[in-house]
Amino acid sequence: AGTFTDDPNKKINENTNLTPFRKTADEYWTSKTVREIMKLGYTYPELPEGNEISPHQLLVETIKYYHPNEYLRYHWKLNLTVKKHKVGSPFQIRVFLDLPTASASTPKSSPNFAGLVSVFARGKETRCANCKVNPESLVNGHVDLTVCMQRLFINLNVKIEDDGSVLPNLLPNQITLIAVGKDGSDMKLEEAGLVSANYVAID
Structure with missing residues (x-):
């Protein structure tokens, strides 16, 4: 693990610079300095309003929101591989279950919405040096399907x-x-640079 600017095999920790994300003109953010998100000026609708939330409470609330059930025998995960620079701007691939008519206008509040993979890409005119050196970069994303399957009463077990x-x-x-x-419009999966999609049941 590490960033593209770290030397190979370099040991990293919470104080390792998260290049290229600058805190000031001559200082980078680190994992330690971004833990308390409210101090950075943002939050999420699912989090409690009001007082600042500690890193520990943030973890508790995140687990509560996604409520993974460790007692389930199988958890289902969808794996996507996408060409990062195919579109030339940020985009998403949203995942729906049992809704073949889903489109870009289908709300994420739909019970059939399982999750999404966001790809943060730049246009050709604003690409960083690393983007230019690695034009064929791939993004691997994962969506947990388990909670949505439970919501739709899809059997989580497998047949042997x-x-x-x-x-x-x-x-x-x-x-x-x-x-x-980026503008909320539909795109063909080929235009979005989808390379592969597969799903697995994890025992």
């Missing part, structure tokens, strides 16, 4: 055949991927 093969209860045609541009 007599020959040992595994048959998932969630079928590929139940998953709809929608590429959404």
